Amino acid sequence: MAVSPRSPLPPELQASLREAVAAFNAGQLEAAARLCERVLARVPGHLRALGVYGAVLHAQERYAEAETVFGELVQADPDTALHWMNLATARRGAGKFEEALRAYLRASELGCATADFYFNVGLTHLDRRDFESARAVLKKALELAPADALIRSEYIRACYETLQTEEALAALQGWTEFSGLTPEQLAEAGQRMMNLGETERAERALSQLGANELEPRAMLTLAQIMERTNRLEQAQRLVERLSTDARAESLGMDLLVTRAQLAQRAGDHERARELFQQALADVTQFHDRHFVLFPLVKTLDALKRYDEAFAAMTEAHASQVAHLELTAPMAVARGLPTWDITRWGCDPADIAQWDHSGAPSLEDSPVFVVAFPRSGTTLLEQTLDAHPRLKSMDEQPIVQAALDDIVAAGVRYPEEMGKLTAQQVAAVRARYFERAASKVKIEPGQRVVDKNPLNMLRLPVIKRLFPNAPIILAIRHPCDVVLSCFMQHFRAPHFVMLCSDLQTLADGYRRSFDFWYEQSALLSPTVLEVRYETFVADFERGVRQIAEFLRLPWHDGMLAPAEHARAKGYISTPSYSQVVQPVNQKAVGRWRAYERHLAPVIPQLQTYLRRWDYSDR
Missing domain, CATH: 3.40.50.300 (P-loop containing nucleotide triphosphate hydrolases)
Structure with a gap:
């Protein structure tokens, strides 16, 4: 007898699905995926199994496959808001931001209004660099979950990026509990606090980072903070540790730029130039080139390569205006300052x-x-x-x-x-x-x-x-x-x-x-x-x-x-x-x-x- 995608599973498949959920919760993603595939091979399109399988694929960063799975769920059960929300989140992971927002909109029409929902919509706006929209949506998420450290951190980021400093500082007040943040997220939160001038609060956040347990991204962020606060020896030691960590390869351009800045601070401008040029080769979007070009200008100037420096300045400004068209389009629409x-x-x-x-x-x-x-x-x-x-x-x-x-x-x-x-x-x-x-x-x-x-x-x-x-x-x-x-x-x-x-x-x-x-x-x-x-x-x-x-x-x-x-x-x-x-x-x-x-x-x-x-x- 065939089992309907909406019917209860036979006992042995129910057991497999429970094992899949347990494996997923334990972080054993490969095992969870195999168990889900076994269930779906027997009962194609089973709604519960598809939901678990989509979550596993998303956790494995197999976003295109997760989108396909959640797409099946949406077709089979189009009136369930959670399916649309999961589809949107998979699309966000795949970089399909506009399609993700359309799916989030449908989830909203079906009644999604939780802090988690607004948080994910806010993250999508951050990914597409629409910081104003992100700030508005993340504010709703924070109102619903004021104790959520990650929501608060991302909301502060959106405020900082939109130059709403007072709003960001207000969100910082009373935030002394950082539990719930991974080391990477904690390092980023500390960096934002530092950028806002809240140095004592930033130091309290950073003091919770166990240096021996840091993931590469957290270690790099900490190194950037050390450079920004003129603690160059500490920054250099962290970067040297990263150079021996095979996992640091994923840091790409960000690590190259930090290494270049430290070489620049040490007066080794030829080495800094080489590293900045390598980093530029990794920049795929013109609107991101200014993040590397402006620091490169200082090194070219120090090397007395003045024509190259001026050309880099000119390109950097064009890139930054292109970036502003994404992040603050009204500022560009207003045109040049009228004083x-x-x-x-x-x-x-x-x-x-x-x-x-x-x-x-x-x-x-x-x-x-x-x-x-x-x-x-x-x-x-x-x-x-x-x-x-x-x-x-x-x-x-x-x-x-x-x-x-x-x-x-x-x-x-x-x-x-x-x-x-x-x-x-x-x-x-x-x-x-x-x-x-x-x-x-x-x-x-x-x-x-x-x-x-x-x-x-x-x-x-x-x-x-x-x-x-x-x-x-x-x-x-x-x-x-x-x-x-x-x-x-x-x-x-x-x-x-x-x-x-x-x-x-x-x-x-x-x-x-x-x-x-x-x-x-x-x-x-x-x-x-x-x-x-x-x-x-x-x-x-x-x-x-x-x-x-x-x-x-x-x-x-x-x-x-x-x-x-x-x-x-x-x-x-x-x-x-x-x-x-x-x-x-x-x-x-x-x-x-x-x-x-x-x-x-x-x-x-x-x-x-x-x-x-x-x-x-």
Whole structure:
């Protein structure tokens, strides 16, 4: 008598299927697969056996076969949501992301709304690099399963990739239990925490990694964290261990890039170049090439292969824009930055109405460090942070948050800030300090150092809230700044677009300083201009000038910013590897080697080449 695919199995086949499930749960996947195949040979299309067999194939990463099996289930039983969800997950494993999403949609229509369901949909969006969609779906998963460490970790990743830093940090709060994460997942979670500046929490997560038990991927991630926090010896030891592990072959390009970066940090640029070139050969998609090209640029520059370096920069930016079209298509659709913030300035008649009663003194105000990026602000920040009376909070958008508070109060910014009452200004100022305190612990007697270069475009906010605040404006040769920005691998979409070509970048530079000097003429801020070239040439003199400007007692620690940065560990800016080196003049005049390539944009920079007397340098 034939057995229907929906009928109970004969006892001996029921036993085989139970054995298959037990083998699957024990991780004995080959045995489980053979047992399922034995059952299905006797009863083709049996629904329960197909379900178990599909799960086994998926666990074996035989995704195409799993898709076929779950496809049979869907045809035989199309109204069961679980079958559609499993089919979708198999398609995701096979890289068929759009087809996977269609199957997930059908599962949703049939009632799937569990945390596991939303988690798998979120992973599909992460795989296809639609980080905004991933963030929205993973947020639902986390709301349903707040104790699930893996869901939380992937949600934080989606927040980080979409630059929703506050949302990511909120998800981190109270997360002290990392059980449920494999060593690889734990290492990745630690890396995300480190990238968010949560170094203490990251160290707690990483401390749970037993170094002798790490899988290759976890070990590589740990090595990358060690490099990123300037613990190069530890990073090198981990990479050397990987070189003797046959399993590390699966790491491919990622391991090559890490080895290249360590060779680069050690000054072996020829070896770094060879490794980066090998890694590039493994990149199959143009939109991924920028991950290798940008670090390669630094090595080509060090080797004085300037034309190759510039060609690599140009290709890297094209690749990054292609990547942005996948990950943040609206940013690309908006086109090149319009610098709208520079279109409106303060009204002199309105400024005359500003009520500064209750404003803190210079000594009680934050210290603002502003500039166009890549002008030496990280060196300034670490120099200031080394003073016991100052505390830097790394780059934070809290001046922009204060601007948003002002707009929320119902006034036009910046033309009508005189309409703010003293109470409103005090409230916005208090929220500024609350946000700062949430980022860094301020001890009694310490002042906040707010280093965020493009806060130069928010000078009206700073002056309205902190009229006595000291502001350090970092100045560097415009050609060196533009070149350095063009060499950098920035994450923020608007800055990716700004740096996508030299003309746009030079225009942004000019607009920024035009705005700064126009508003400075109206607002008369308390400013010290620090010229990078002079500062690094006579460092002690420059530091003493800054200490005097800030009315600080002298402290010798300010003369050792490299040691301070090394002890600090994580530095969020692209200068993390340079700032731990002794102060030097290596970056002065770098643009000369690229003068031919920069020639088309030098006319755009002439105003500031003349203003700061750089014309002959």
